[in-house]
Amino acid sequence: MVERLRRPSRLAALGCSALLAWSGVLAGTAPSGAADPAGSSPGNAGAAEEPDCGTALVTRTLSTGSAWRMCARIHPFKGLVLEDVQFRPATGEREHPGWMRVIGSLYLAQLNVPYDTGQAAFDDITDVGFGDGQLLTQTPETCDGDTLDVEQSFLRGLQLVERTIPGICVRETETGLGWHSQETWAETGDRYVQQGRALEVSSLSKAGWYEYQQRVTLTDQGTITVGLGAAGDLAPGEFFFPTDPDLGWALGKEGAANDDRHAASHWHNAIYRVDFAVDTDDGSGTQRVEQWDYERDPERPARLRGSGTLRAQAFRAEDDTAPTTWWRVVNPASLNGDGHARSYEIVNEGSRDPYRTLTRPEISFTNDHPCQEYASGNLNAGCPNQSVSDYVAAETAPLTDPVAWVSVGYHHIPRDEDQSPMPVHWQSFSLVPRDLLAQQAVTPAERSCDNGLTTGAIGSCAAISAGPPTIAVDRATPASGALLTADTGTWRVTRTTLSYQFLWLRDGAPIFTTGEDGLPTAATGETYRLTDADVGHRITVQVTASAAGVIPGSATSAPLTVPAPSAVLPPSSGAVRIQPKLKLKLKKSRNGRPRLRIVVRGDHGPGEGVVLIRRQGRTIATAVLRGGRVVVRLPRVGKRYRVKVVYPGDQRYLKVTAKARVPRS
Known part of the structure; x- marks a missing residue:
């Protein structure tokens, strides 16, 4: 069964209703009604339970707020295996209630290394393996994060080896610029920027002369990048250094005894097995595979037309797949906050060995069967020595529990720089969220209302404080009966005019007074008159800014201490009030706004209380001295x-008093 739907060029302006309709048709279901803003429609699996894997559990909340958890193990042949991979976005309840399962299992299912000489080809996973004695110990030099202990029991020759080593590295890494948005060309508007972070889980194995790092990088955006890094040494000896220059590359000094030898070129063909579980309990029954193809519109050559195909049966991708073709695994029963089906797209820009049936297709899809463990030379007794082609041919059931077999090749043509120790060569692919959330996983509150045609509007979607409120006192020393006046502080420009509410606090707790009805009422409003109960305590004001369609925000002033009577110098003490020094210095901030530095100091130490800044006889700001x-x-x-x-x-x-001249800005 194949369902196709034509999509116009991405250059065309399209409404959300059209996108929603495509999602419903491709999923075999029709959209109905508006989606739950939290993305918790009745068809969703909801929050996933914690993986049951004991000491193999990895849980990490990144510094940007997103989090990952999974089981990380070392298999005797497959090496690093991740299971029950779950993601929690930094945006929290705005997008998804709790953890979301995205991957059932992920591992390297074969590493085929054929040499261009035609004399040797190795299947490193099924012939040698990346676990057992091949697993290398993590050290501070190989892992600057945390390590997980791996318990092993294996034979080395006739000797039983039992050991526990730090075999898995877990660390948080930088990914570079995560996102950036500058509101206006003149850089006078707000700038939103954040550096990205990721969780990296890796292991090291030695297979022959090569040493491999298996590395999975899970970003704060929900992207999973799967990489295999090859280091170690080139295979030695005349067998791997032919005299035919067409089969390799000359290494070493010209004129030496081996100057007619060439390091043999060869392929590193990695085939990964990815069992998807996009917002499901176990990945079975509810997932679909879509293939998207783009081609030039024959009537309008400047336009590309995209068409989506629901692949209902297991398949191998065509050997000559166009670079504009891509695939995604979608769960039509799970909708994000916009009503779009959640999915993961497979992004594979690596090369592939075109001379082998196993490696020619960029991707193949089958249903999840327990015996289908390896891409070739299958070691499972349930379907022994079979390969991906056999799995595809044998599958008769509809494709509803998809496993992707992803081929990522690298043709290694050695160079002088590859001599020992060899720099790491990488081959990788990525699993990228597509409509997993209504917005990116780390969308700041300031951009939370940017959805659909609102994108690009100027002003914050949330009330964000740019400077706390301040308190002015109507006399030199605050005391019972003094009147306090608060300003709103400064706030980022929002898309709607803000309104402000004031709440006065004593030592951090709301102040209650007796209302006209005799009941306690919170002290609110721009002013507050001190009472005897405030003496000896710290008074602050909390300002909450809000508006329709804007996420509210709050800011609290610096504390104003009301001195106890014992702290005030009585006239009989002989203390004399003297003239302090008031110094002013103008500075410029990064955005060009002038800043005035005020210092009050005298023989009795630093001044206390507030200062008033006036222009043309009007107070334009008050500030508390610290x-x-x-x-x-x-x-x-x-x-x-x-x-x-x-x-x-x-x-x-x-x-x-003192005066200052503020230059033009």
């Missing part, structure tokens, strides 16, 4: 202007 210092951001008005700074004084210092 250690007698504070830096205040001043407005940009497009011309020079003057400000007057007023320090009202305290029990030790008299009132003092």
Whole structure:
């Protein structure tokens, strides 16, 4: 059974309803109604349970907020095997409730190494294996993260070897720039940027003269990159150094005894087995495979037309697959917050050995059968010595529990630089989320409302504080009866005008007063008058900013301490209030906005309390001194202007003022 649906060029402007319709047709189901914003429609598997694998469990929350967990084991032949791989996006409940299972199992199912001389070809996985004695111990030089112990029992010749070694490396790594968005060309708008992070799980094995690193990199976006790195040494001896230059590359100094020898070229053909489980309990029954092909529109040559095909039966990809063809494994029963079916796309830009039936197809798909473990020379007694071609030919059931056999080749033509120790050569492919979530897994709150045609609009989707609120006092020293006045602080520009709510706190807890009805009521509003209960405590104000369609945000002021009576110097103590020094210094911030550095200090130490910044007789800012210092951001008005700074004084210092000229900005 094959279902096809034609899709117009990606250059065309398309509505979400059209995309939703395609998803429904390809999945064999029709969309109905709006999707649950949390993506928790009745067909979804919901939060996955923790993998049951004991000490093999790996769980890591990345510094950017996304998390991965899985079972990581070493198999005697396959080497590194990952099972029950689950992902949790940093966006949390906005996208998916808890953990989501994405992969049932993932491992290297064969490594075929044929030499161009035609005299040797090795199947390193089934002939030698990457576990048992081939597994190398992780050291601080090979792993700068954490290690997992691997218990092993195997024969070395006639001797039984039992050992426990640190055989798996687990570490968090950088991936470079994760995302970046600059709102305006002039760089006057907000800039959103984050460096990406990933979890890397790897092992090292020695097979013959080569040493291989099996590495799986799982990013904070949900992408899984599977790589095989070849290092070690070139195989030695005349057998691997033919005299025919057509079969290799000359290595070593010209004129030496072996100058007519050439290191034989050869292939590293890796075939991986990927058992998908996209938001399912066990991966069976609910998943489908789609193939997408793009071709030039014969009526409009500048346009590419895309068509999706539901592959209902097991298959091997054509040997001459076009570079615009790609595949995804989709779960039509699991919808993201936009109502689109969740899936993973297979991205394989590696080369393939065109001379072998096993390696020619870029990808093959079968259903998951327990006996089909290896891509060739199968060691499982249930279907012995079979290969992927046999699995495809034998499959008669509909393709609903897909396993992908991914071929990633590398033709190694040795060079002088490959002599011992050989630099690592990599071959890899990626499993990339496609509609797994309604937005990327680490979308910041500031961009949470960018969905569909809202993309590219200016202003934050969330109330984000750019500077905390401040408290001004109507007298030199705060005391019972003093009136406090709060400002809103500064906030990033949002797409809707913000409104503000004030809540006054005493030592971090809301302050309650008695209302007109005799019941306790929280102290709110821009002003608050101190009472005897505030003496000796720290007063702050919390400002919450909100608007329709904007995620609310809160910011809290620096604390204002109301001194106890014993802390105030009485007139009889003989203390004399003196004139402090008030120093001003102008600076420029990175965005060009002027900043005024204010310092109040005298013989009695740093000044306390607040300072007022006035322009043209109006207070434009207040700031609380900390250690007698504070830096205040001043407005940009497009011309020079003057400000007057007023320090009202305290029990030790008299009132003092100073002026500053703010240059044009």
